[in-house]
C-alpha cells in the first residue's frame with residue numbers, strides 16, 4: 061500500500077489513519093509545485109492532481125474521506141469502523157460523509173464571509189455545523205462513543221486545523237477538549253513526527 065502525501069496538507073488525515081490501522085505502507089512525498097503531481101502517472105491515480113492519494117494493488121483512490129474509509133475496511137482488526145451489518149455502520153457513514161461535505165464548507169463560509177441561505181447551502185450554516193459537531197463529541201470520548209473510528213480521524217483533523225491553523229473555531233471548549241483527546245493518540249503523534257522529520261529534512 062502506498063500513500064502519496066505532502067506534509068502540512070489534508071494528507072495528514074490519511075497518514076494518521078494509516079498509523080492507526082497498523083497496516084504496512086510506504087509513502088511517496090509529492091511536491092505540490094513539482095512536475096510529478098501533474099504527471100500522467102499521478103493523474104491516473106488522482107485526476108485532481110492533489111494529495112492525498114492511495115494505491116493498494118490495483119486499487120487507486122483519492123479524497124481523504126474515501127481513503128480513511130478504505131483503510132478502516134482493510135484493517136478490520138483495528139476496529140476503526142463498525143462492520144457491514146452492524147447497525148452502528150449507518151451513523152458511521154452519516155458522520156464520514158457529513159464531515160467531508162459539511163465541515164470544510166462551513167469553514168469556507170466563515171473564512172470567505174459568504175452569505176448563502178441555510179436552506180440552499182448543503183452544510184446549512186457555519187453556526188449549525190459547529191452546534192452539530194459539539195453535540196456529537198460532547199459525551200465523548202469519541203464521535204461514535206467508546207470506539208475510536210475513522211470519523212475521529214476526519215473530524216479531529218478538521219477541528220485541529222480549524223482551531224490552530226485556520227483559526228475559524230474560537231471559544232468552543234467542547235471542541236478544544238475533543239482535539240486534546242485526539243492529539244494524545246500514539247498514532248496521531250507518530251504521524252506528527254513523520255511530518256516534522258520530513259519538514260526538517
Ligand SMILES: N[C@@H](CCC(=O)N[C@@H](CS)C(=O)NCC(=O)O)C(=O)O
Pocket residue numbers: 068069070071092109110111112122123124125
Ligand atoms: N477534497 C480533497 C482535498 C485535497 C486537497 O485539496 N489537497 C491539497 C493540499 S491540502 C493539494 O493537494 N493541493 C495541491 C494543488 O491543488 O495543486 C481531500 O480531502 O483529499
